[in-house]
Amino acid sequence: MAEPSQRRLQRAIDALSAVEDPLERLTRVRLARQRMEELELEQIRSLREAGTPWRTIGAQYGLTKQGAQQRFKSALKDDA
Template sequence: MSGKSPTAALDRAVETLRRDPDPLTRLDSVRRARERLEQLEAEAVRDARAAGATWKSIGALYGLSKQGAQQRFGTEPRGDG
């Protein structure tokens, strides 16, 4: 499955962006990609929470505490660990 994972596709896209010879075009492309990835990240956090993931487990992916994850991604009323 090497080369077919979403991460591998993302790595290829990043390398394509890196090769753009125009620094301003490259910068704009990186900015737009970052914005889309941040949106995707927020959606993934919401989906993980809806699927029952705890703030502690989400924080662990980022090297954060439960509280750190809540601060980074926002909290919603739900009593979990």
């Protein structure tokens, strides 16, 4: 069975999918994606501040330490 957070996320996705107007649906999906990317960076920043190594973060994405650094390091700087 899916965790409660996974069920909530699926309901949110279903609600976005149910928006009838395609342009409005695209707008809402774009905004949701933007917020999810912001949340992702917040979590990575939090992990790094707590001392989590890049290799551990990279493993969550199937990346090496260097791959994770390349993907997120500049975004964390730009976001600060």
